Amino acid sequence: PHAASPAGTHQLMNLKPAWLLLLFISTAVWSVPIDRNDAEQDQKQEAQEENMDTGLYYDRYLREVIEVLETDPHFREKLQTANTEDIKNGRLSKELDLVGHHVRTRLDELKRQEVSRLRMLLKAKLDSLQMDHASLLKQFEHLDPHNQNTFEAKDLELLISTATKDLENYDAERHEEFKRYEMLKEHERREYLKGLEQEKREKEEKRLQELKEKHRQHPKVNAPGSVAQLREVWEETDGLDPKEFNPKTFFKLHDTNEDGVLDEQELEALFTKELEKVYDPKNEEDDMMEMEEERLRMREHVIKNVDLNKDRLVSLEEFLKSTEKKEFSNPKEWETLDAKPLYTEEELQRFEAELRDKEEELKRKAETLRQEQELLKERGKALEAQKREYQQAVLEMSQRQKEQQKAGNGQLPAGPNGQLQFQPQTHKPEGEAHR
Numbered sequence: 515p516h517a518a519s520p521a522g523t524h525q526l527m528n529l530k531p532a533w534l535l536l537l538f539i540s541t542a543v544w545s546v547p548i549d550r551n552d553a554e555q556d557q558k559q560e561a562q563e564e565n566m567d568t569g570l571y572y573d574r575y576l577r578e579v580i581e582v583l584e585t586d587p588h589f590r591e592k593l594q595t596a597n598t599e600d601i602k603n604g605r606l607s608k609e610l611d612l613v614g615h616h617v618r619t620r621l622d623e624l625k626r627q628e629v630s631r632l633r634m635l636l637k638a639k640l641d642s643l644q645m646d647h648a649s650l651l652k653q654f655e656h657l658d659p660h661n662q663n664t665f666e667a668k669d670l671e672l673l674i675s676t677a678t679k680d681l682e683n684y685d686a687e688r689h690e691e692f693k694r695y696e697m698l699k700e701h702e703r704r705e706y707l708k709g710l711e712q713e714k715r716e717k718e719e720k721r722l723q724e725l726k727e728k729h730r731q732h733p734k735v736n737a738p739g740s741v742a743q744l745r746e747v748w749e750e751t752d753g754l755d756p757k758e759f760n761p762k763t764f765f766k767l768h769d770t771n772e773d774g775v776l777d778e779q780e781l782e783a784l785f786t787k788e789l790e791k792v793y794d795p796k797n798e799e800d801d802m803m804e805m806e807e808e809r810l811r812m813r814e815h816v817i818k819n820v821d822l823n824k825d826r827l828v829s830l831e832e833f834l835k836s837t838e839k840k841e842f843s844n845p846k847e848w849e850t851l852d853a854k855p856l857y858t859e860e861e862l863q864r865f866e867a868e869l870r871d872k873e874e875e876l877k878r879k880a881e882t883l884r885q886e887q888e889l890l891k892e893r894g895k896a897l898e899a900q901k902r903e904y905q906q907a908v909l910e911m912s913q914r915q916k917e918q919q920k921a922g923n924g925q926l927p928a929g930p931n932g933q934l935q936f937q938p939q940t941h942k943p944e945g946e947a948h949r
């Protein structure tokens with residue numbers, strides 16, 4: 515039993531998108547009398563908050579806004595009784611009108627900071643020409659850019675809807691990014707081989723093919739979320755007797771932050787044992803980027819089969835229900851990443867064309883820069899010539915002066931190399947003469 519999460523809070527939490535759990539971290543700890551050691555509690559809360567990085571580029575802003583909102587007793591109460599609908603249709607945002615003045619002032623300040631952070635970020639990106647207009651506007655989706663000074667209900671609404679949408683797209687984007695990574699890898703492999711002489715190329719081709727084969731040879735991977743997979747974790751990671759496998763105990767053991775649900779990180783941690791069968795960081799042929807993609811696929815598979823209310827969290831109830839399904843004890847064989855091609859040849863061609871376009875653009879930019887540099891060099895040369903002319907003129911003038919002075923008194927003191935010496939020295943001999 516743990517003090518921080520009464521049963522009532524669980525039900526509420528399970529109605530909400532995963533990131534909104536953030537909202538409940540401190541309220542849950544706050545609102546319940548703490549019956550154990552404070553230090554332990556604090557530690558747990560800290561660990562929990564660290565784990566909750568949403569991965570959004572405005573994660574910090576999101577957190578700070580929530581933190582400030584929680585300091586308002588009225589809003590905190592509304593938060594605890596709100597459901598997903600209230601949040602999604604903006605009813606919760608309307609409550610912002612009722613929060614205290616100092617809370618509003620702090621929110622205004624947070625927004626101004628965020629706007630100025632974004633401005634700086636955009637400026638850096640624009641300077642390096644990495645950005646087009648559309649993606650520029652997208653950077654402001656989580657706040658109302660027309661009003662840059664105060665935080666209004668619209669800002670909270672935009673923050674909530676953008677974060678929800680972005681997190682839903684987050685996995686899709688990770689897959690897309692991974693695919694591009696794989697295409698780039700293949701592109702580089704082909705370019706590398708192209709640059710070799712025939713004999714060497716054939717040898718390398720063979721070597722690379724053998725590495726690929728070597729990677730494919732690994733023990734069978736259990737389907738994620740199946741009894742075989744969980745039992746292995748139970749036995750090898752938890753060090754428990756396989757004959758005593760118990761789903762409820764298993765769930766409690768792996769709900770490491772004890773909030774009553776398995777979140778994405780807790781689920782992903784369950785797959786390490788399986789992934790180690792396929793990926794070893796010491797092996798040249800095992801790509802750790804691929805391991806993380808495999809981990810993501812495994813988590814998505816479990817969420818798809820187990821998460822009934824679609825909040826991206828697995829409750830104990832959902833977990834126990836999944837153990838009654840046929841797939842739990844008799845799952846379909848798990849196909850690892852290397853079983854199917856990740857992209858078609860056509861996609862690769864398109865990707866390579868894109869790469870070439872980008873390269874061309876870079877070349878053009880480099881050419882412009884080179885020309886500018888050339889121009890500067892020319893200008894520098896002209897200046898240098900001018901300077902020399904000027905120095906020559908000065909030298910001639912001073913020589914003429916020297917000759918004139920020589921003709922005058924014939925005693926002008928000169929430096930060790932015969933150069934002219936200036937005022938203080940020319941006066942010295944006179945001063946000494948007075949002594």
Ligand SMILES: [Ca+2]
Pocket residue numbers: 769770771772773774775776777780
């Ligand atoms: Ca948990």
Ligand SMILES: [Ca+2]
Pocket residue numbers: 528821822823824825826827828829832
């Ligand atoms: Ca769920």
